[in-house]
Amino acid sequence: MARIIKKKEHIEVILPIGETINKDDIEEFKKVAKGGEK
Amino acid sequence: MSVAITVTPEFLIGSILRETGGAPLSSVVSLPIPAGSLPVLLKFEVPENMVYLPVLYRMTIAPDGKAAIENWIDDQRVHQDGYVLSSTYSEWVPFVRYGYPIEAHRYLAVKVTPLDPMTDIVFSYWGIGVLLPNEVYRRVRDKYWRAIARWLES
Numbered sequence: 001m002a003r004i005i006k007k008k009e010h011i012e013v014i015l016p017i018g019e020t021i022n023k024d025d026i027e028e029f030k031k032v033a034k035g036g037e038k
Numbered sequence: 039m040s041v042a043i044t045v046t047p048e049f050l051i052g053s054i055l056r057e058t059g060g061a062p063l064s065s066v067v068s069l070p071i072p073a074g075s076l077p078v079l080l081k082f083e084v085p086e087n088m089v090y091l092p093v094l095y096r097m098t099i100a101p102d103g104k105a106a107i108e109n110w111i112d113d114q115r116v117h118q119d120g121y122v123l124s125s126t127y128s129e130w131v132p133f134v135r136y137g138y139p140i141e142a143h144r145y146l147a148v149k150v151t152p153l154d155p156m157t158d159i160v161f162s163y164w165g166i167g168v169l170l171p172n173e174v175y176r177r178v179r180d181k182y183w184r185a186i187a188r189w190l191e192s
Contacts, residue, residue: 010077010149017082017090017146017169018063026070033075 001025006032051093053189054168057181063090065165071105074155079110080163081145089175090140091182092133092167095148099123103152103159110147111138122153133165134186139175 002025003014011032015021021029051062065082084090099105107123109116116136140146150161175182 006076010079011075012079012081013069014081014083014145015067017065017084017167020065020067021069030070030072033072033078 002029004029004032051166051168054091054093054182054185057185058091058168058170058174058178060091060168060170060174060178063167063169065163065167068160068162069150070158070160071150071152073152073158075152077149077151078161079147079149080161081147082165083145084140084142084169086142087172088142089170089172090146090167091170091175092138092140092146092165094130094167095133095163095165096130097123097148097164098162100160100162103154103157105153105159105161106151108149108151109133109136110145110149111140112145112147115149132189133167135190137183137186139179139182142172 001015002021003012004025005012005014011029013021013025013029054060055062067080069078069080071078097107104122104124107121116138146165148163152159170178
């Protein structure tokens with residue numbers, strides 16, 4: 001599962017190496033990227 | 039940035055695996071980035087007591103947008119040749135050329151800055167490398183660097 005952190009200059013998407021992001025991660029990321037807070 | 043690859047990823051990975059006895063590991067991430075998004079720092083975290091040796095990576099975006107790409111380690115840009123990735127770009131690039139083993143709790147990262155505020159893009163990253171326990175890396179470090187040197191000379 002990815003950790004998604006919104007910072008002032010960018011959005012961080014953090015996941016353990018070798019893992020991929022799942023559908024829920026992508027939905028959460030889209031929310032944050034469109035202006036939502038996390 | 040454009041680098042000619044004369045060996046296959048499988049060849050290179052096989053060479054380093056023979057030197058290290060480590061396990062190959064690939065990272066494949068496909069991330070839809072909506073139009074107008076802030077830049078995205080996609081971080082791959084290395085687990086406790088492990089070392090990751092990044093070898094090759096390949097990135098694409100789709101469908102027709104453009105994005106500026108930089109390679110980072112933790113919060114530091116690794117090298118200065120950031121470049122613009124378009125949907126036509128598809129090439130394996132040797133990360134190993136930069137020689138950055140990444141230790142436990144650190145991050146291999148790619149910063150993606152969308153350049154067209156009106157276009158949704160999908161950023162895809164494929165990375166191939168070797169994940170080793172700390173103590174194994176310490177033992178085979180010299181062999182690893184020799185494998186890199188041989189490859190770069192080939």
